[in-house]
Amino acid sequence: MLCTESTYMPVSNLFRSAARLLALSAALAAGSAYADDYSDIAQLLKSGKTQQALQKADAYLAKNTRDPQMRFLRAIALTDDGKTEEAVTALRQLTEEYPELPEPYNNLAVIYARQGDLDKARSALEGAVRNNPDYAIAHENLGDIYARLAYQSYAQAQAKGGRVKDLRPKMTLLQQLLQPATSVAPAVEKAPAASK
16 A cells, blocks of 8 residues: 655755755745744645645745745645646646655656556656655555556456466455555655744
8 A cells, every 4th residue: 555644845855056055045044934834734734625725825835936845735735626637737847846856756656546547656756766765655655556567467467368377376466465555546745744
């Protein structure tokens, strides 16, 4: 079963260049107000008030358009509100602008897996672990995607006349392993808590 866990977007990984570090320093100087906004939106999302979360995120982003953590929270709100294509667009933009952040890749993978596109999900998770090899959630989710892909391959082999006696035990084992995951879509990386 793919893992759900709330995590912080690591501040140390947010920016690669010195210019980005200066921007981060300026943002952190105003930190407590931002932390309140992050906390408020995370709480709204937790309580299922996605429209309010979106409104608050949009108001914040009108003044701070480049904030990756708020853009990530907004993408989660879009996902929770059923605006999948907008969420995919927002998450893709984050992966392009901040490729070092693994959470947007993980959330893209979740959306792709829910849509049944396991190859795109695999690719997104491989991007997450390539950019942050210590990101345990992405490794676990990638393992689950590989197991689902293995099951699909064995099913294809069986459908094309493969050796049933060899395939059946493998498929049974994978089916048991994936049972919880087949009734529940992969877990979205939830909103990071306010940065410190």
